[in-house]
Amino acid sequence: MLGDRAICEGSSSGLAITADQQQQPAQAGAGTSVPLSRYESQKRRDWNTFGQYLKNQTPPVSLSHCNCNHVLEFLRYLDQFGKTRVHSHGCVFFGQPDPPAPCPCPLKQAWGSLDALIGRLRAAYEEHGGSPEGNPFGNGAIRTYLREVKESQAKARGIPYKKKKKKRNNQMIMNKQLPLPNDNTNNNDANAPLTHIA
Numbered sequence: 001m002l003g004d005r006a007i008c009e010g011s012s013s014g015l016a017i018t019a020d021q022q023q024q025p026a027q028a029g030a031g032t033s034v035p036l037s038r039y040e041s042q043k044r045r046d047w048n049t050f051g052q053y054l055k056n057q058t059p060p061v062s063l064s065h066c067n068c069n070h071v072l073e074f075l076r077y078l079d080q081f082g083k084t085r086v087h088s089h090g091c092v093f094f095g096q097p098d099p100p101a102p103c104p105c106p107l108k109q110a111w112g113s114l115d116a117l118i119g120r121l122r123a124a125y126e127e128h129g130g131s132p133e134g135n136p137f138g139n140g141a142i143r144t145y146l147r148e149v150k151e152s153q154a155k156a157r158g159i160p161y162k163k164k165k166k167k168r169n170n171q172m173i174m175n176k177q178l179p180l181p182n183d184n185t186n187n188n189d190a191n192a193p194l195t196h197i198a
């Protein structure tokens with residue numbers, strides 16, 4: 001979505017890419033590899049975009065020095081490519097989901113897009129050798145930012161995001177043990193057995 005400039009993946013890049021992708025076949029037979037799923041290829045594109053963004057900073061930021069502030073700046077930077085009209089407070093269409101006429105309000109990234117993006121980048125970060133504890137995409141500041149975007153866009157666009165029952169798709173979590181983010185109260189029973197029923 002950010003243009004199709006080829007991204008140079010030279011070995012001099014600051015990204016620490018670990019060679020742990022065992023399912024990757026030996027590099028023979030070009031063009032015969034199994035196509036990635038939509039999610040996987042999107043995740044790869046997002047990761048490359050973010051890496052490119054870090055490299056383009058002055059001075060360039062290496063992945064190991066990347067923190068949640070870089071991520072927040074990246075999210076704001078992406079707004080210029082957004083396609084979602086978010087009405088400003090002065091706009092007569094503020095709060096109208098379906099305005100009858102165009103207005104000069106800025107286009108931004110929709111909250112849902114940012115939310116999904118962060119999820120993909122968070123996973124990609126760890127797949128590329130980053131530690132879960134230091135994952136800048138999992139930082140509380142990012143969650144706070146996303147919540148603020150969500151609330152302000154809900155008001156500006158007149159679209160309430162309904163609280164759906166949050167169902168984690170456990171199939172996404174493969175056999176990798178993901179540590180629970182200890183942002184809440186359920187630390188005590190995190191290790192309690194779930195299959196106690198007699």
Ligand SMILES: [Zn+2]
Binds near residue numbers: 088091
């Ligand atoms: Zn407007």
